[in-house]
Amino acid sequence: MATAYDVMHDLADRLSNRVQLTTNGLKVYLEAVESAFNLDIDYAMLQKVYGTDPQAEKRYSPAKILSSTTEVITGEPNRKHISTSYVGRQNLTMRMSMRRFTRLTNGFSKKLANHAAAVALHFM
Numbered sequence: 001m002a003t004a005y006d007v008m009h010d011l012a013d014r015l016s017n018r019v020q021l022t023t024n025g026l027k028v029y030l031e032a033v034e035s036a037f038n039l040d041i042d043y044a045m046l047q048k049v050y051g052t053d054p055q056a057e058k059r060y061s062p063a064k065i066l067s068s069t070t071e072v073i074t075g076e077p078n079r080k081h082i083s084t085s086y087v088g089r090q091n092l093t094m095r096m097s098m099r100r101f102t103r104l105t106n107g108f109s110k111k112l113a114n115h116a117a118a119v120a121l122h123f124m
Helices: 002-014 028-037 085-097 112-123
Strands: 020-023 042-051 064-074
Touching (some): 002 028, 020 028, 028 042, 028 064, 085 112
Parallel strands (some): 020 042
Antiparallel strands (some): 042 064
């Protein structure tokens, strides 16, 4: 809960215009977004339900999306832009391009300061 509040307040402090935000179904975001933005945001929540595909290989197959629902929380978000795909892609790119996020390698960060510096370099 505290991390969600910190992230949302940091985001609100960095933005000068009204934005559209989409989060996953984690309930802590509801209070964190309201606390940080009040009603000055177009906010929607996207919930995906995952399950296993009986036809898929068992060991390496990712879960399949069985259904998804969107819910407008605040404002008037554009329904065609309600998506968590961009942040999902960014997280995958970061994990795949920085060995700091992989345990049991010589690039694994043992100190938080080193890890923060590596992430900052990645984004620069």
